[in-house]
Amino acid sequence: MADRLFDDAYLAALYDLWYPRPLRDDYDFYLPRIMAAGSVLDAGCGTGTLLADARARGHAGRLVGLDPAPGMLACARRHADIEWVLGDLASARWEGEFDLIVMTGHAFQAMVEDADLAAAMAAVRRALAPDGRFAFETRNPAVRAWERWRPENASTIAGPGGEAVTITTRVTAPFDGRTVSFTHSFTGDHPALPQVSGSTLRFLDEAGLEALLSAAGLTIVERYGDFDGGPPSAQSPEIVVIAGVA
Ligand SMILES: C[S@@+](CC[C@H](N)C(=O)[O-])C[C@H]1O[C@@H](n2cnc3c(N)ncnc32)[C@H](O)[C@@H]1O
Incomplete structure (x- = not known):
């Protein structure tokens, strides 16, 4: 079940006021990658502002946002030029369709149980095109x-x-x-x-992430410690990962 914060219409409408675009340095990191990809899935898209930004900047390809929370998706659906899908990542059944899958705003950490994480990574692996990439971040537990x-x-x-x-x-x-x-x-x-x-x-460290991705047939191709592209370290706030098909 989605958190009330994401499910309730009023609380969902607060989300972008609480985290306004100027504070979203994560979007600055992911957007160039989205603009360079022909087809993009935003898993845990929330209110849909990332894909809406990409479309507004002229992305002409396929943009799909997926989220299990009706409140958040109702905000996203205001952008009619993007495909919005209600559902969680583990249940996604796309096959080989996306050049890029992103998971931003620490949505990755909302998957708590091992079985849900494994099923979600299997869904990512299935949905990626052969040279596709999965880009996401999780807070560094350290x-x-x-x-x-x-x-x-x-x-x-x-x-x-x-x-x-x-x-x-x-x-x-x-x-x-x-x-x-x-x-x-x-x-x-x-x-x-x-x-x-x-x-x-859920808080996973780098070793836990590598094991999870590798079990799903994914391999880490780039890793960063913040959204400026700094290297990962014990003190870096994020573990930002770009993974591909192993
Ligand atoms: C903190 S919000 C981030 C929203 C957006 N990605 C952003 O960057 O602003 C986390 C989102 O993840 C969604 N979420 C939670 N569990 C999920 C799952 N299993 N699969 C996909 N999305 C999920 C929530 O409904 C919520 O909209």
Whole structure:
């Protein structure tokens, strides 16, 4: 089941206001690769802004966005010149159709169980064209990002109608070597509020990623530690991977 944050229409409409385009250095990393690929699948596309940006920049090929959350996909469907599909990656049945599959905004970490991750990587392998690439990132567990997910770091943003919405994050189950669980509380002067959304994210290290990809017939061809293309290190915030068919 999708997190309430992605499922609920009002909370989904907050997403791009919370993470506006100028803050999305990940999009700056993925967009040139999308523009260079003829057919692209955005797995966990959320509100669809990445593919919409590619289309607006003149991408003339096939663009498909996939997401299991109705709230997020309803936002994406406003862009009528892109194919939007409701579903999760593990259930995807495309065969050899995509030059590039991207998974951004740490959507990869929303796949928690080993069986779901394995099925999702098998679906990626199936959906990729022979020279296709799978590009995604996951937070480097060594830098323990969840230690900053604390109520004192709450942020207040302007909601869709200009109303102030405060978002407070609390870790409910700390890192156990595998996952972190937390809640986002949304408060403010709007009939849809207050709301609480619970999430669990998986944290894999590089060795875990390599094993997962290799079991699915995928191999890492490029790796970075951030969206500026810096090398991976123990301190780098992200593990950014570009994988191909092994
Ligand atoms: C943090 S949002 C990121 C959205 C978008 N990719 C971005 O960069 O803004 C994570 C998205 O992953 C989706 N998601 C969660 N589990 C998924 C799965 N198993 N397969 C595909 N997408 C999934 C959620 O519904 C949500 O829209």
